[in-house]
Amino acid sequence: MSLCDFMDDKDMSQLLISAPAEDLLHGALWTEDEGKGWVKPWRFTKGQLKALGSCRAWHPGLYRAMAACTAGVFLEFETDSSSIVVEVRVEPFPKGSRDVFDDLAGSSFAPEEPYDGLSCDVDGRHLACVLPEGEGEDGERVEFLLDDPDEAPEQGVQRLPGLGRKHHVRVWLPCLTSCSVKRVVGDGNSIVAVPQRRHLLVIGDSIAQGFVAGDPALTWPVLLADKLGLDVVNQGVGGQVFLPGSTVGLNEAANPAQVVVELGENYRYEPCQMMRVSRDVKTSLFEIAEAFPEAPVWVMTPMWHSDERHPTNPKSCFSQIPDLIRSCVAANPQLRLIEGERLLAPSPVLMADGYEHPNAQGSAAIAERCAYVMETLAESAETRRQRAIELLSDGPDEAFPILESARRGAGEVYVAEKGVCVLSLPGHETFVWGTDRAATRAALDAFASRELVCVLGDEMVRDVKANLGLRHDEPCHLVVYESKELIKIKSSLDIRVLTPAYSDLVLSNYSHPEYLRDGELESLLEHGLVLGGFEDGRLCAFIGEHSEGAIGMLEVFPEFRRRGWGLALEAAKIDQQLEAGLVPWGEVWPDNKASLALQKKLGMTVYPENSMHFLSRAK
Template sequence: MSHKCRNGQSVSHNLPADFPDQTNLLDRADFHAFLSGCLRTEQTGSGLLLHRHTAKQIAYYQETNEGWAIRSRCPAGIQLNLCSDTRSLDLRGRILTGPRTYAGFDVEVDGRASTAIRLDTSEEAQNLRLVDCDTRATRQITVTFPQSAIVELDAIDVEKGSRTIPHERSRKRYLALGDSITQGMDARGPAAAYPVQLARDLGLEFLNLGVGGHIFDLDALDDELPYEPDIVTVAYGTNDWSRDTTRAQIASTVRRYLTRLTTTVARSARIYLLTPIWRANGGDIKAGGTLPQFSAAIGEAAAPLATVIDGSTLVPHVPGLFADGIHPNDEGFQHFASNLQPHFSPETV
């Protein structure tokens, strides 16, 4: 039997009858179990922050580059995952300006898109209705947090008297490393980002460490990252090219970066390196040549250490699929994810 939700449907699951009755999930001792893609939480004077980076990484970004610091604090790829018979799910808090002045929350109910919230950032507290169903029946709910704004949480409320538990995560783990495109810019919806789509389609738990404006940067790696991936994608290069890095310089950096990964965080993982996707000004000649020439140098350096995927094949070279000639829009990310997925064999996942 199915039970209608506004903007979606749900089906029944079984829940234990004796689970504690608590309205605000943030007050529960097991709140972190509801989160995926989140390494830690931080209680501040103005709300609870969800972090996907370690404290060491955040400190490095703050010391090195203000833009990186802002982007690293956005909860890109963090998801709330619950199994509950609540008829409503509300989020209270502040949606603050990050690299963009807009934000989105995407909600799935029992694997189907249910609610897409799009809003402007503001320092004022907001109350967002994420789930609104007519009937009480157990549903599996996934909420994807914004990739382009900073979120300070006051509460995540379920209906009083509802029974709510975390739903199971995949045993396979995926780590996404990259720049703003990996972070999910410039999709309007956070679930459109290619790591989110790839993880959903392949049934993977994932951690998105994409940071807008970032480059191949060994100093940003935390060798003690508390996350052991089975699969890693590395997608930098377009910002290195813009910075007039030479091909010899990028080749050396790529080799050192991947060698570091294979001996630390990704020692048990299969690594895929994505060369830069198309951009409108990629034919410009910089210190590293054109973007295709620069990308070829990245791929050649990476080949002994990773499976190389030609990024220029992932998004068609059509301006309408990009927000600004660099970052894919929602439709562009659909192409990105669908063209990337075939590179992952059943044995890999």
């Protein structure tokens, strides 16, 4: 006999216990009283709802419908009941949800129906999603059996109601439609509410709302909040973009410990003017940072998508959105960047629709990597840099490029743990050193460039290739000047520090201008880091350094070769770095025999050609 049958029996129903669902709600900012004990949970303030339905919104009708959905809202309690029933009224799916469901028809990676409903976590065990189909004033009853069949006293025997152990229960309400709740009924002796936790506030679009994980408990905001030990307030709205004014009143209703902003993907579907979009992005992020000055605000760039089924509108400004978000984050010390493309492998397998909306597997990957990034970057960049220096100061030799770059403050150390260190250079490669395969894999997933990675040493090369899909491998010699003595070559050659006035002349004579990102050469010249050789007042050779500090850019103009310029310039560069308290070093390709001979002549230690591996997608 089911618990629902007990509820219909007047005599037996007196033996049951119940609690108002309103007292058990988490993830809702307020509730609307619908009479006779029914309440509707809302995850947006009344002021926010006005903003979402205003003329400033791109699609006010869609946003109002999506805002009514109960994404991230759940009932949490402890009970000694063996079974519980939730009294619920689930509304029909709004058009925005049905449209996405229709899009799943052509996907091999969509979840099984129902795509949404109520699901339950009991003592860490997940019970499948159920979608009630009835309608009417009394709503529907959704029953969940709480006792684990594997823990029954004997096979096929259940404990008597109320005599079992206490269960910790979460019942997740639908994320893609709205609902109202009345009571939770149990067959035990108690239903006790679990206190509210601090919030993870997620502000986003359909990817945050839960399209289409197939279960409201399996969306990435829910999984991320659980990893962080927080309750989620999910303000994902299908179709949403950055909307100034849409956080009005939120700071009075929520006190988040962390804030995640996931917006920007929807710009690719429509024509849009960069001037307006830029203003909206900057204003929205400023408003969020101002609303929650005590909470770190994590801002994602757009995640991976495929253009095959729904190509980006040719008049869209979407291609400029990632850099716009990055610039806004860099300008506000309260904002912290999460590179969205690194949260998901570029694979249709992780997408319910095959191109944009993550399925349960994709949502789990997003939550895992996002939590890793947030926990890793919770420390200051300076703390991570200092720890890298401490870890690597006594070796190993092949990790020297990270050590010296960290000493110089070049790039940013993202990960500095006993088994792995990762340092990224803006606009350039990522340096990776590791011995712990699992730790290195997690660090690569979250922080490594997908275009160019320099793996230090041989140990992790195969793993990095497989993990990031980087097939082209160019081994390289690491060369280090390990003496502290100045070289001071006696020479009558005229060597000077070059000024920015020589920018065009240096650039036009540099063999590898593709190594330089925008503004990098100008910065090197402004800081006096490029030396030039002169004959009869004319520039005839130069040497500089790369963004990580490695000596490079050595060029001798053809008509001035074999006159000692290479030796004199690199010796002067080594001395310049020594006088600045630095350890001179460089990278030399194995086929550059002349350069290798020069390094040895200057007293550089030349490490084997497998000491560095530059991995890329193609040569």
